[in-house]
Amino acid sequence: MEQLQEFFRRETPRMTALADQIWSLAELRYAETASARLHMDALAGSGFRITRDVAGIPTAFMAEWGETGPVIAFLGEYDALSGLNQQSGALVCTPSVDSPGLAGHGCGHHLLGTSAHFAAIALQAHLQAGGGQARVRYYGCPAEEGGSGKTFMARAGVFDDVDAALTWHPGSFTGVFSQSTLANIQAKFIFHGKASHAAHSPHLGRSALDAVELMNVGVNYLREHMPSDARVHYAITDSGGLSPNVVQARAEVLYLIRAARNHEAAELYERVQNVARGAALMTDCKVEIVFDKACSNLLQNRTLNQVLYAKLQAEGALTVDTGEQGQAGQFQATLSKNDIDAVSRPLASVLRGQVPAVFEGVAPYDPAAEEILFGSTDVADVSWITPTVQAWVACYAFGTPMHSWQMVSQGQSGLAHAGMVRAARVLTATAIELVQRPELIAQAQAELLERRQGKPYACPIPADVPLPFLRT
């Protein structure tokens, strides 16, 4: 353990520099070329073998070190979010003057990918010092945000021989990521009608925009008759032009359908498609349905969660100096009570009515409670293939919501860097325990089989759906 402390003391400046660089690049899904390259070059420099273009994706890669033993994988991300460009450290929403409207790291993936990267090389250092045998992998996973990068990678089988996968997510508290997440399916509905002069010959026109509107109305009626934990969202991505005097010949709506389990998402998708077909019939239009992407619901693994929890507790409380506390307090003052309440509620037993500027402890882990986090992640697809564990680690002022300008602004703070290093230490310690106690891996794999009820993983993205960046 002392060796590990020394490793992170030595490597912290390099970690911080890498995370800061990726924060500044803020590259969007499937275009994370420079960010992926920074990771690949550094891992190659540390003696890892690099496989590029994993699953046919130019910004996905795999780095591996070691010849024998269990395959221990760290999952890294590095994609940003569009429209969240923000000046580092600004206490009010201040899009950077150079590139307003461009992307920003509003989900902390610059920290996520960097921490997982250094956990991989810390494990390598431990094994090189006689700590056992394992094949250490780092998966560079692009497009977590809206691109289901890992699901496409899972479809190509790149995680099939992994014995256990470890990752984390930056947040405003620390604990085991113990909830399940929702499965989802995203599809485009393109309606084709017939253009016509809206006053002179309306009877000759068939409005694709009418079809979109009727589809949305139909789906809004469907809501009453779907599982209560399901979600359906839509965005009209083409309303058919700007002229009201032209009957709209083409219109398009993008649907994102979520449910607690894959088969429920698939069933709901079928019903939404029926509504679309009905809308097409009503308006005498044609509907073209294009499957875009999907991801699975997350399978928890209690065996691994317990190992991770013990390591989080062994790390102890995060110590943050008064300067960092003060800065976090200033960011917290920009949040609403509702923002803070949303994070506080599940932590009521530890907070006891207090709202800290920085969450310094570890949230209790209750293996019996498996709640749903109402969101989705493509880590879920990995969790169906190999036992997977994730930590939350405090990197932001307590209460900071995901995908907010405040999250982007705090991305290079001392607290963000400290959380990133802490996450890497915890992931490394968890991996070391798995290498030392192979029975834990066997137990985790048996648990996964049980959770899958003996069924194999079935990728929710059909085999014939092309990678998003290859579509015309």
Ligand SMILES: [Zn+2]
């Ligand atoms: Zn994220």
